[in-house]
Amino acid sequence: MTKAKNAPPKNPNPPLLKRLLAHQESGLVLVIILIMALLSLYGVLTPPIKQKTLIKLHENATIVRLDTQGNEHEFLAANKIAGYRVTLDGQTTEYSSNTIERYDSADRTLIQVRSVNRFFNKSNLVLIATNASFFAIIAVGMTGVIILAGIDLSVGSIYGLCAIVGAMVLTNLPPETGWYIAVPLALLTCMTVGTICGFANGAMSEGLSVHPFVITLGMMAILRGLTVVIPQGLFGTQSIGGFPTSFTTGFFKAEFYGVYPVLVIIMILTAIAGWFVLSKTVFGRRVFAIGGNETAAKYAGIPVKKVKILVYTITGALCGLSACIYLGYYGAAETNAGNAYELQVIAATVIGGASLMGGRGTVIGAVLGAIIIQLINNTLIIFSVDTSYNQIVMGAAIIIAVVIDQTKQRIQARRA
Amino acid sequence: MSDPTPNLIATNISKRFGITQALxxxxVSxxxxEVHxxxxxxxxxxxxxxxxxAGLHAQNTGTVxxxxxxxxxxSLDDAFHAGIRIVHQELAQCPNLSVAENLCLHDIPTKGMTVDFAEMKRRAAALVHQLDPDIDVSKPLGYLSPGRRQICQIAASLDKNPDGSMIAKVIVLDEPTSSLSISEASILMDITRDLASQGLTIIYVSHRMSEIFTCCDRVTILRDGKFVATNIVSKIDEPTLVEQMIGRRIEALKNKSDNTNQSSSQSIETxxxxxxxxxxxxxxxxxxxxILKVRNISSPGKLDDCNLDLHPGEVLGIGGLVGAGRxxxxxxxxxxxxxxxxxxxxxNTQILGKGIRTAMAAGLGYVPEDRRIQGLFFNLGIDENILAPVMHTMANPLGIRDRATELDAVAKRINRFQIKTASLSQTTPGELSGGNQQKLLIARWMTENTKVLLLDExxxxxxxxxxxxxxxLIRHAADDGLAILLVSSEMPELLALSDRILVMGDGQIKGQxxxxxxxxxxxxxxxxxEKTFAQAT
Known part of the structure; x- marks a missing residue:
């Protein structure tokens, strides 16, 4: 700290590390690394968990059993097998019996079992990111809303309605429908519903000059009501399922290397798009200008109302996108989908450094905030703490994050 | 009328605000x-x-x-206990609370654990009805007219000792009539005279000449923070007061035709x-x-039938006092x-009522009065502050910014307007001096596309x-053909820069x-x- 004080304040090319640390998101990354390191360490100190993977052999592949000397055998007693050699098109792969439990000759499948760190393993990490994706995508839009010094409490309900309407469309498709029809159709349906709801939020709060807190609070209740009433009226159920498999396991829950990464990829792409819009487009800078000083924005000829309505509309559309990937991942929609999501989304945004006073916030921060929230959830699961404690820890995390962030701001302001 | 001994004496008072010597x-005694x-x-x-x-500000030297x-x-508290009360507009009232609650806010009467509303109303009524018996003290203060709100504020100062004598000795009225209509103002002046006749000292801060002659006994003139004179109102005339306020012997308005040598009538400073x-x-x-024609522009409660013409290359000054509607x-x-x-x-293109962006497209620029509230974005860099109104014209059709063009334009303007900043995009306006902040706003609007520029202070x-x-910068821009409307409360500045001056008051243009x-x-x-009522006559 003292070093920084003595350094010349306007060094045009500070070292890379210092530049990285100066970034708003650096603190979040540090927190994430710290939590991950602690959990990995805990994983090392406690007995590992066993993870089973099935390795399906190619139909042209040949498999032989190896003994301890490395000789190939067509058959071998189970206790003498030291490994397996698989040959496909002249290429061989060897598996040690340390990791292979057995070979299922009927299914031509190698059953691999590995002991893994209970936190730091591929599927757990992807699961955390996947669970974060649902509300991280919405948090991208919420960042814009909060930079405007606005708020959107209806995101959870918009998400629920989009999911139900999307599910109603998908469940009426023939089961053999291709992904190239099911996916665009579901995206279009969900995002249209979301766009309409978001536009309604923005247009009402701007057109009627009512604070968005009130409008979106009302919308939260109205849309949740619709989400329950519509499926009950039409189907008499609380949940709608039965989608084409091309939409679920064929696309959104497609498996790669034993994990389901599609949602995480969509989340990352959304975050990059959000970052691009907020920092590289005129529209994005107008959002910051309005949040920083709405009066000045008006005097500078910025179309304040249009920009605000558009931000709420985009947030609604992102709720639709999130609802669509939810349908694809879980293969069904429940009427309580997205219940209390507004809290998680706002928490992610705020932990990510956005100021509720407006004018400040980053999309990357919001996504990292969402990941931190999921990490905290995961921590509690790994330590086998009752999930009821989740809320207590989460609430504390929000308060601590904001207090730390504001203290940092105050110190910076004092120095400047 | 006046007792021989003064009850309130301010001696050798000096006060600084930053670089400004306010007093x-x-x-003064x-x-x-007396109404002073x-x-x-x-x-x-x-x-x-x-x-x-009244103890709202602490003087740097001198005693009261x-x-x-x-x-x-x-110490507001000390002054309050000594019997000094101040009534001025910045002192907050709560318009959502009733008159009674506003009047008893410092000491709300209670009965057990609850508020004693009856007692509160009785106390408030006792205060307010000394001045205006028609005010309903249970109504929210916000429902009253500005005149009655002002009366309520004064009434709050009129609390009495048990023996019926007034606790307050001195009441300071700070611009009491600035938001009042003529009839309300005249009621207020009657009240002022009445209170003085009960032995209170009324200190009447105003810039309205007619009010001074209607209701004041003596008048102390200040100029640039210095004492000029204390006069007995009945023994002085308006031209002499104006002369004292400005500080030089000059001819009265009626003799203005005698001003053959115009430069002699301007102050040395100008x-x-x-x-x-x-x-x-x-x-x-x-x-x-x-280039700019304004015809019969009116706005409820703000402007009353204003007209003006502005020619290319002209600097048209607009003079007037605070609250004139400039x-x-x-x-x-x-x-x-x-x-x-x-x-x-x-x-000849109509812009009124067509939105700010139409006005901008027609070549209008506006540097507003309060740069912190109406001008600057403190969360954005210097570049984005300067380019806020035109950033969209530098972007591609998808709205993606062209940083090279932006930075080039910003660098040119920073250079032309000599804005001292460490960096174009990393520095925020909060790190600039006030002068550089102001130059930044002028740089925002004084561009090649601007034909008419509104400059407010x-x-x-x-x-x-x-x-x-x-x-x-203003002079050169005008010489290059820019038409400028200039509002300034600094007289030498207004006189030196303007080619012509319009004077405003009460939302009207009083003269050219x-x-x-x-x-x-x-x-x-x-x-x-005085206010004029063209429609009435």
Whole structure:
């Protein structure tokens, strides 16, 4: 700290590390690394968990059993097998019996079992990111809303309605429908519903000059009501399922290397798009200008109302996108989908450094905030703490994050 | 009328705000039973003196003594207990609470654990009904007219001792009539006289000449924070007061035709400024087609039928006192005020009521009065602050910014306007000096696309060096053909920069002064005129 004080304040090319640390998101990354390191360490100190993977052999592949000397055998007693050699098109792969439990000759499948760190393993990490994706995508839009010094409490309900309407469309498709029809159709349906709801939020709060807190609070209740009433009226159920498999396991829950990464990829792409819009487009800078000083924005000829309505509309559309990937991942929609999501989304945004006073916030921060929230959830699961404690820890995390962030701001302001 | 001994004496009061010397060694005495006016131009220090007497500000040097007791500087509490009350507009009232609650806010009567509303109403009624028996104290304060709200504020100062004598000894009224109609103002002046006759000292801060002659006994004139004179109102005339406020022997308005040598009628300060800035390259052609025409523009409660013409290359000054409606006129022209009616054309294209962006597209620029509230984005860099109105014109059709073009444009403007900043995009306006902040806003609007520029107090609160830079920028821009409307409360600045001056008051344009009539006296005389009611007659 003292070093920084003595350094010349306007060094045009500070070292890379210092530049990285100066970034708003650096603190979040540090927190994430710290939590991950602690959990990995805990994983090392406690007995590992066993993870089973099935390795399906190619139909042209040949498999032989190896003994301890490395000789190939067509058959071998189970206790003498030291490994397996698989040959496909002249290429061989060897598996040690340390990791292979057995070979299922009927299914031509190698059953691999590995002991893994209970936190730091591929599927757990992807699961955390996947669970974060649902509300991280919405948090991208919420960042814009909060930079405007606005708020959107209806995101959870918009998400629920989009999911139900999307599910109603998908469940009426023939089961053999291709992904190239099911996916665009579901995206279009969900995002249209979301766009309409978001536009309604923005247009009402701007057109009627009512604070968005009130409008979106009302919308939260109205849309949740619709989400329950519509499926009950039409189907008499609380949940709608039965989608084409091309939409679920064929696309959104497609498996790669034993994990389901599609949602995480969509989340990352959304975050990059959000970052691009907020920092590289005129529209994005107008959002910051309005949040920083709405009066000045008006005097500078910025179309304040249009920009605000558009931000709420985009947030609604992102709720639709999130609802669509939810349908694809879980293969069904429940009427309580997205219940209390507004809290998680706002928490992610705020932990990510956005100021509720407006004018400040980053999309990357919001996504990292969402990941931190999921990490905290995961921590509690790994330590086998009752999930009821989740809320207590989460609430504390929000308060601590904001207090730390504001203290940092105050110190910076004092120095400047 | 006045007792021989003064009850309130302010001795050698000096007060500084930053670089501004608001009051400089001022000594005034006040007597019981008199209405004593404090008068002066904008920034003369009259309000500051009132606030120091009431303990709202602490003086840097000097003492305030009431009935032989020295007051603690800047202690509202001490002044309150000594019987000094202040009524002024910035003191918050709560419009959502009832009159009674507002009056008893410092000491709400209770009955057990609950508020004793009956007692509260009784107390409030006792105070308010001394002045106006028709006020319903259970109504929310916000429902009352501005005049009655003012009366309630005064009433709050009229609490009595058990023996029925007034606790307050001195009441400071700070611009009490500035938001009132004529009839309300006259009621207020009656109340003021009545209170003085009960032995209170009323300190009446105002710049309205007619009120001084209607209700004051003595008047103390301040100029640039210095004491000029204390006069007995009945023994002085208006021209003498104006002369004291401005500080030089000048002819009264009625003798203005005698001003053969116009330069002699301008103060030395103005002339010095003129030499420094330089005069226009060529005289403005007033017979040419005006670029900006404002016709019959009115806005409820703000503007009343204003007209003006502005020619290319002309600097048209707008003089007037605080609250005259000058900024409101600019807001109406720029379409910020959406309730304005009338006509505003630039190059014969109608812009009024068509939105800010139409006004901008027609070539209008506006540097508003308060740069912190209306101008700057403190969360954005210098580049984005300068380019805010035009950033979309530099982007590709998808709205993606072209940083190279942006930075090039910003660098040019920073260079032209000599804005001292460490970095184009990393520095935020909060790190700049006030002068550089102001230059930033002028750089935002003084562009090649701007044909008409509205400048509202372009040099408020900035250092002398930057002021003179801004004067030269204004002069050069006008010489290059830019039409400028200039509002300024600094007389020398207004006189030195303007080719013509319009004087505003009460939302109306009170008159026009051509170059040979432009003097501080003429501006003040027009500005302090009574409201006129063209429609009524």
């Amino acid at each position: 400089d060694d001022v000594t 006040f007597y019981p039973g 006016a404090l008068m002066g131009e904008n920034g003369a220090g009259k309000s500051t003196l009132g606030k120091i007497l 003594v009431i009935n032989g007791r020295k007051l603690i500087p800047g 002339q010095a400024l003129k030499t420094q800035i330089g005069t226009a390259d060529h005289p403005v052609d007033l017979s040419a087609e005006p 900024s409101e006129l600019f807001d109406a022209i720029f379409n910020i005020d959406t309730r304005a009616k009338g006509s505003v054309t630039i190059d 372009p040099t408020r609160g900035i250092d002398v060096g930057t002021k003179s830079e801004i004067y030269k 002064l051509t170059e040979d009539q432009m003097t501080q006296t003429n501006i003040l005389t027009l500005a302090t005129q």
